[in-house]
Amino acid sequence: MCYPAFNEETGADYNETLAFMERLCGIFKWDIYEKSTIGKKNKDGYHGQLRWYVVILLQWMKGYGLSNIVSKAIENKEEYHGLVQVRFHEWEPYNGTKPHKNFVIADTLEAIEEIVLFRISNYFLKFSEEYKKQHGISGHMDNDWYEYVEYGITNKRRIILQSSGFFSRSIYLYS
Numbered sequence: 598m599c600y601p602a603f604n605e606e607t608g609a610d611y612n613e614t615l616a617f618m619e620r621l622c623g624i625f626k627w628d629i630y631e632k633s634t635i636g637k638k639n640k641d642g643y644h645g646q647l648r649w650y651v652v653i654l655l656q657w658m659k660g661y662g663l664s665n666i667v668s669k670a671i672e673n674k675e676e677y678h679g680l681v682q683v684r685f686h687e688w689e690p691y692n693g694t695k696p697h698k699n700f701v702i703a704d705t706l707e708a709i710e711e712i713v714l715f716r717i718s719n720y721f722l723k724f725s726e727e728y729k730k731q732h733g734i735s736g737h738m739d740n741d742w743y744e745y746v747e748y749g750i751t752n753k754r755r756i757i758l759q760s761s762g763f764f765s766r767s768i769y770l771y772s
Contacts, residue, residue, distance in 0.1 A: 599728065600742045605751050608659045615651050619644065625720055635716055653708045654717060658745040660752070663709070670705040671698055718746045 598620060601613040618635075622628065622644060627636025639645035656666050673679065674691040681691050681700040691697050721743035729738055748756045 600724075600740050603658065603740055603742070603745065603751055608655055611651060611655065614655060615648060618647055618651055621720055621724065622647070625723075631716065634712060650708060650712050650717065653705070654713050654746070657709060657713050657749055658742065658751055660750040660755075663706070666709065667702050667705050671701050674701050713746060718743065721746055 598617075601609045601617050603609045622636055625631075627644075628638065630636065632638075635644070635647055635650060637644065637646045653666065653670075656669065661669075674681065674697075675693060679691050680688040681697050682704070683689050683696075683700060689697070691701070725738065725741050725743040729735070744756060745751050748759050750756060750759075
């Protein structure tokens, strides 16, 4: 098992990434340990939330700014008339009002911070460590998705500059 291929220009294939994440779900037993987030199943038995998190993950690793990620989330709600959570266990159809846009923004920011940068990042760290151990790799590994999530970009030069302290992702977060 390895991370899906990631091209700097085109990113990674959504379906391959979803299949990879489903495999991680089985390995790490997210259905048990992460049942309210990345392991949450919908009525049909699918990991519906995971599908959305994969979209956010791929945008993040591709280096999209927060503004772009949030705009795409709002566009998606407008196009597919999704539901927004207005209170605990209370959902309404998205209607484009300011409060509904704010709910989408809050959900998207929470997905980035709590899910991508914390939960998924930690699982990717464990996977990368085990992959390196199994393949006798010491140091840097090609196509390390943990690194891509950590730095929010796949460009090796930018990763080197960020890890050396020359700049942070925040200078292009809002582009």
